[in-house]
Amino acid sequence: xxxxxxxxxxxxxxxxxxxxDKIDEVKVVQAVDQAWEARLKxxxxxxxxxxxxxxAETWMRPYNRVRIEVKIGEAAPIALxxxxxxxxxxxxxxxxxxxxxxxxxxxxxxxxNREDExxxxxxxxxxxxxxxxxxxxxxxxxxxxxxxxxAQPDNPSAVVAQRGTKIQIxxxxxxxxxxxxxxxxxxxxxxxxxxxxxxxxxxxxGLPALVLLGPDRNLSDFNATNxxxxxxxxxxxxxxxxxxxxxxxxASYSDVALxxxxxxxxxxxxxxxxxLPPGQNDSVDLDSAxxxxxxxxxxxxVGTGSVIPFSYTGILSPYRAVDVVISDNPYSSTYILTRVVxxxxxxxxxxxxxxxxxxxxxxxxxxxxxxxxx
Numbered sequence: 001x002x003x004x005x006x007x008x009x010x011x012x013x014x015x016x017x018x019x020x021d022k023i024d025e026v027k028v029v030q031a032v033d034q035a036w037e038a039r040l041k042x043x044x045x046x047x048x049x050x051x052x053x054x055x056a057e058t059w060m061r062p063y064n065r066v067r068i069e070v071k072i073g074e075a076a077p078i079a080l081x082x083x084x085x086x087x088x089x090x091x092x093x094x095x096x097x098x099x100x101x102x103x104x105x106x107x108x109x110x111x112x113n114r115e116d117e118x119x120x121x122x123x124x125x126x127x128x129x130x131x132x133x134x135x136x137x138x139x140x141x142x143x144x145x146x147x148x149x150x151a152q153p154d155n156p157s158a159v160v161a162q163r164g165t166k167i168q169i170x171x172x173x174x175x176x177x178x179x180x181x182x183x184x185x186x187x188x189x190x191x192x193x194x195x196x197x198x199x200x201x202x203x204x205x206g207l208p209a210l211v212l213l214g215p216d217r218n219l220s221d222f223n224a225t226n227x228x229x230x231x232x233x234x235x236x237x238x239x240x241x242x243x244x245x246x247x248x249x250x251a252s253y254s255d256v257a258l259x260x261x262x263x264x265x266x267x268x269x270x271x272x273x274x275x276l277p278p279g280q281n282d283s284v285d286l287d288s289a290x291x292x293x294x295x296x297x298x299x300x301x302v303g304t305g306s307v308i309p310f311s312y313t314g315i316l317s318p319y320r321a322v323d324v325v326i327s328d329n330p331y332s333s334t335y336i337l338t339r340v341v342x343x344x345x346x347x348x349x350x351x352x353x354x355x356x357x358x359x360x361x362x363x364x365x366x367x368x369x370x371x372x373x374x
Contacts, residue, residue, distance in 0.1 A: 002073045004349045009067035010059040012190040026344040028080040032318045038081045038105040055101045066105045067190045078315040079186035083107040108184045108193040111139035112167035120161050125151045126173040130197035133166050142192035147199050150285040178292030200336050201321045208314040209323040218312040222305035224331040230300040231265035234290040236276035251290040256298045260333035260359030264300045298358035306352040316340045330360035
């Protein structure tokens, strides 16, 4: 049974035990393409003068920074969130011990979502624009991590005009490439965040496997669905501005890089073909557009589950890959985590997750995880 510890930082300073004792429960929700959110429940009470106490502490002020870290066993602590206080919710009751103030914390995308602007960019690739936008986010400290996208088409009138907040523009740029994502992750030290414009990973990075059965089991449940109407071949046509030629590009689901051994849709004999709407080459390379749509649609398997408290030694988070082993079943495969809910109380730590995959495993057994688990 693994020992669990969690630490809270207020304005980049580790909270004392006395301060931690004022927090009843912490819930952190992490999701792809959304701001990550933490909710800290803090009991409040009425003193002998009839005034509420416990809701006006200096560390509870709006836009004070909050960082939450979890440590399992001897492993290094992992940050679940690092960002500003953005709101409060109050629950008052006449029954003793049931009045609560919930402090709401968002990741540092809160600083990217404060000012609406109209901006014009003339550059070779949307990843360059993303780097430029991130570099202007002066309220965020920490590194920038960018996966390059193909250069824009050779279009003499290509100017990127974007209106919205910085994070809205970043996510708009990412979504038109279909396989890129714009987000912020907690940094390695308090007060820092990683600004990212990246694709999903193609392999695991050290997270322990999630195992449903056998002596090494750490999952309490796992449920999977496979939507065979999602995977598709994609085609698109466009008119080149310079020479007036019609150019057509296609991409096949059969060419998608799989996370596991076999395509999730390998037995489907009636795969659909999807045609992208016109105008794709105005801002996105046509090859990249069709390939991006094929890859996006290939994740037809959606799995949900929860870990057994004190049994799983990893800390899950979106944008990471993890192996799931559910005995001799094709849904034992590698998945991309898209949503994780962390619940921390004084006595227990639980993790619930949603994950997607584009592959199944033809030969599960003990060969799926090196060394075997059954």
